[in-house]
Amino acid sequence: MLINCKGKLVxxxxxxVMGILNCTPDSFFDGGKYKNEKQLLQQAEKMLTEGADFIDVGAYSSKPNAEFVSEDEELKRIVPVVELVLKYFPETVISVDTFRAKVAKTTIEAGAAIVNDISAGLLDENILETVGKLKAPYIMMHMRGTPQTMVKLTDYDDIVQEMLFYFSQRIDEAYKHGINDIIIDPGFGFAKTLQQNYEVLNKLELFKITDLPLLAGVSRKSMIYKLLKNKPEDALNGTTVLNTVALQKGAKILRVHDVKEAVETVKIMMNFEL
Structure with missing residues (x-):
């Protein structure tokens, strides 16, 4: 189960573990927290020191009802961060969280290695072709609509069955465009109710039928803090619980805000037969 990240086989x-580095002012948990180069570098260094295998850089918040960000603004935010991290930590494997072909191309050319697309190619018709030409690993997520509309698109007859059909179609399209390394992300919190999120997690092992690596992104999300009736700031313990479940059910990448705790979870779980 190898992926080729700019010649580095992972x-x-x-x-x-994939650490999240948001350079947006409106992320649901850490929006606006890293406002200058020093703070961004400190956070990147912290995650790498704690054992992050990847750093996922995002410049467009995909939380429910997030504000629209223009392509130019996204590029203005994200490219300097990719370049900055690689200047000081050149061995970092960077993933870019974008659904836009131009942003993917520009950031990969700037040194990023992986494209993480919340739309699986449905929000920009050119991104699959672009990623195929770049020969970059591609994370495709399940979502309906856009961040602005997804909260209203939660009507499913059988959510897991419909998600598997969705992935079969999107995987086929990705292969047609020459994308070789594909990772699938169920998209916890995207076009799913609280109950649906837990149903998907409970049946996560069924996604092994795709024979592709699975990414789980549950870190401090509303499926935790709404259930526990607290806030994202209080959701670290719940995150660790759900990451443990995800690993038991076959997840190969944990996308998290808190790297140290996730790395420890992986180390402990590796002492059991996953």
């Missing part, structure tokens, strides 16, 4: 047989 083996996902052992689960990996």
């Amino acid at each position: 083996n996902l047989a052992t689960p990996k």
